[in-house]
Amino acid sequence: MGNIISVLFVDDEPNVLTSIKRMLRFKRNEWDIEFAESGEEALDLFDKKIFDVVVSDIRMPGMDGAELLTRLKDEYPGVIRIALSGQVGLSEVVRSIRAVHQYISKPCDAETLVTKIESALKSREILTDPAMQRLVTEIDALPVIPSVFKSIEDELRKEEPSISKIANLISKDVGLVAKILKLINSPYFGLPSNIKSISQAISLLGLETIKTLILGTHLFSMYDEKALPKLSLSLLWEHSFRVSNIARLIAEKENLDKNTIIQVRMAGLLHDVGKLILAYSFPEKYSQVLDKIRETKDPINRCELSVFGTTHAQIGAYLMGLWGMSGEVVHGIGYHHSYDKCDLSIPMIVSVADMIDHQCVIINPDYGRIVIDESVLPPSSNAKLEEWISHISLHWQGITDFNVLDSDVIEHLRK
Incomplete structure (x- = not known):
């Protein structure tokens, strides 16, 4: 070829x-x-x-x-x-x-x-392994958290379901978010391309359409946490939502344009979707990744590379690219562990947001703390980090003990 x-x-x-x-x-x-x-x-x-x-x-x-x-x-x-x-x-x-x-x-x-x-x-x-390309190209549905899906089903079956409640429930699961975003591209719906939130998308799609798509299409499969008990999907998605908000706040602090802020928020939200793909498709091999993390304290992407020959960042970026996400979002997902420029691009901001959250919230005590790559920071990096973390702390209180971790975060990020 x-x-x-x-x-x-x-x-x-x-x-x-x-x-x-x-x-x-x-x-x-x-x-x-x-x-x-x-x-x-x-x-x-x-x-x-x-x-x-x-x-x-x-x-x-x-x-x-x-x-x-x-x-x-x-x-x-x-x-x-x-x-x-x-x-x-x-x-x-x-x-x-x-x-x-x-x-x-x-x-x-x-x-x-x-x-x-x-x-x-x-x-x-981004994803160069042909075997992994074939695997991702086959994917037509993403597993979702059963409790979230059941809550959505229950709400949709009410005589007068609430759009805002359904939007909030969908926003709790990244698999659902990714699929709804894909549906927005269908010419049947004729929706604008600058959708700013899941609530807006669902309001525009309408409840009957949402009900048909979610209850009548089998687009989603239930994630079985028993298959991989060492990986909590709920904790993984909570991390994704925090990274999304941290990335948004950094972008706002740097006075980036509205479209970039929307894109950086979406890239932060979807940056770990590849973990779901690998864990769901290869639970036994992904268990090896988690064991390797515990034994070596190496970063998760390095352990994935040694087991699969690729990483969750590359896998997730490829699928989102296939599903029509913008190139900026795809690159934000694909390079969030490997970006090495200080240019306020979407990959750079998502990288920093991911590192900050890993310092503030220990998702798994077996994980080693991620050290920031100096190349993604400006020359006066201590001052810039302090500026970003102070802004995040003032404008969003969703991170555990953020106010008391400011100096500790910077110290660990720079080790």
């Missing part, structure tokens, strides 16, 4: 395919592009070669896009699957959601189409 990316477009309307071919003429030296006018023709082409990306219409006669993409997910799980479709019904979204990585609305200009495809492919730069 080399550096040439193979992309297959599937649509029953020849005029649509002709338009795409014309739009993407400038990519002919970079992409190997083929076209199919039906699901059956697309499968025939796959018998001859495997494509990197498939972009399919949803509404087609005979084998529709939902069935085609589901077949491809089962038979060729490593393929990036994108739905390019106009207005479709909720039932069609429900049928396709487990097989689709991203949705793109029709009509679509060349820039949007290329950006979506290249953003999904760019995630491979």
